[in-house]
Amino acid sequence: MDLNLEFSAGYHHRVLMARGLLRGAGRPPLMAGDDGPARACLVLDKGLATARPGFVEEVTGGLPELDWQRPPYLVPGGEPAKNDPSVLEDLLRHLHDAHLCRRSYVVAAGGGAVLDLVGLAAALTHRGVRLIRLSTTTLGQADSAVGVKNGVNRFGKKNFLGTFAPPWAVLCDPDWLTSLRDYDWRSGFSEAVKVALLKDPDLFETLDGQADALRERDLDRATPVLARSAELHTLHIVRGGDPFEWRTARPLDFGHWAAHKLEQMSGFRLGHGHAVAIGLAIDVTYSALAGLLSASQAERICGCLERLGFVLPHPLLSEPNPLLDGLEEFREHLGGPLTITLLRAPGEGFDATDIDPARMQDAIRQVAARASSACP
């Protein structure tokens, strides 16, 4: 017997973004509503609960269709949530004790790390309960919250364990960003620069033109930028033909080989968005050194990142050799031959498989030698 059968599975991807999303009336229905009120657990970032009094009530009151189980469950925010196996274990036990079934909802609120952690726990429980993500960081709203992945770090490797599991829905309210520290506020705009450089030169023009206002937390200007960034990321996932990343090309990971390694080298003290800004600067500088991108375009991109509040010449860049190991780790994580994205112009990224390590070291040195310093 030799059976060789193809089949497909259908998914939906739902992303809502609006100011006051859970406070006002008129929100479209979110649940399947097939079996009356569904059990739900709220899991949220401990720091968020402290920084935004009333947030829990906003969520439970704003999602009255759900039958809330037990008090909200708090997890640490940031990468520590993904580094400590006991955090995942305790969360799984909480979801078990709440007697969720596969039609129940886990509502996760926080930054990308918390959503990654809770997403994995929800994906594993009964082989997958429904996940609603409430994204409360610029980085999440601009990018990570609309992804279809989850993960935790193990054995010193970021996202070594995880699954692809499209969420039931992603809810983003830019008003939730007002309690962020400046460092975290800024963090999301490097992913917006990334996706603009790949797919929407007009968005890059907007980011470059409004960089100062965005850095200074102008919420009216930030909202459409975050929405467009989220939309571009979402469309790439659902219309790009490879939602679960079975192929080698991974354009949304532009700048990410260095970013992942820098985060790891910093012991995850360097935030993901800041690491992505540095990674973009390196790959844009490499593109210029390779004669692919004009030097003035590369400089304009680096300057835009700096005006958005990113410090590009990080001390870890003075150790080019361990950073270069990130190329191989990136290849191993994605599988197949090494493929990274380089740039010919805004809107013109392409897959490159032939990377010159000496030239990459030069690019790292150039970024390390930039005169930028922390914004006020």
Add this chain to the structure above:
Amino acid sequence: MDLNLEFSAGYHHRVLMARGLLRGAGRPPLMAGDDGPARACLVLDKGLATARPGFVEEVTGGLPELDWQRPPYLVPGGEPAKNDPSVLEDLLRHLHDAHLCRRSYVVAAGGGAVLDLVGLAAALTHRGVRLIRLSTTTLGQADSAVGVKNGVNRFGKKNFLGTFAPPWAVLCDPDWLTSLRDYDWRSGFSEAVKVALLKDPDLFETLDGQADALRERDLDRATPVLARSAELHTLHIVRGGDPFEWRTARPLDFGHWAAHKLEQMSGFRLGHGHAVAIGLAIDVTYSALAGLLSASQAERICGCLERLGFVLPHPLLSEPNPLLDGLEEFREHLGGPLTITLLRAPGEGFDATDIDPARMQDAIRQVAARASSACP
């Protein structure tokens, strides 16, 4: 912004079954072969390695396309592999240390529990490396190895953690079954009876007519029965319209609500196939008590199971109340309202949502009172 987008992901499901599958020439190509020899790790049941000297060489020699990393990794067989979190943890570390990428292969050999465990580890590593299952039990070849699930037991619940992850390929050689204990040999035929009752009355006729020969390990008669059972299970998954079990109906779980609970109540000393035989007897008896199935058909099915070597009146049936809790646990695991499969005739199963607990207790008592005893 309110994005609501549908997308789909394409999968393949490959199942090969033949005697001498990895020993002879002429096996069809299995790997993608896109990048030269791919890294692979062999993970196998410790008991299998002892019981079948030469098995490792048969596998590595029979799959020369793979670039084998490190010595084969041994895991405990049976449910203990799925009960102990440290077994999963150590296996994940082994896969990490082997520097697999998402185009590498994990080759898992053993019974259903080992394939479930290794499948979960492979699905989590880098969010999914390719899994080739070598099924070495009748239960695996008849059913579980061709599934698209994996899992481990946690918090006392079977398969509480797991994912849906179609394997790259499933290889079954009935010659691998010769080293099984009699208890394990017999174990697979209850799933064949189950799928025959649901989908293929002719297969049930064959099972009933050849029950004595199958019990006595006639490999020539067993091979086509196993192949047809595997094919029916595979076709249900890939053509049944719900490969990842998002809906409530779960016809392949006929007889399984009681089976899962009995396994748990026995501390997993009762094998899955034997528990399924008892579970089928209970639901078939319930179907007769409810006037859905003729009493003679029910008796014929129970008699067939007994001649295949299953002992139906298990001591745990004298505790009907904890067993009945299995109905609610089954509902919770699957999600939505309780739905179990009942039978009107071989080939005529249907979803039932209205279960009478008192009648179910009667069915349990009737099975407990049967005169069958262990076969020689």
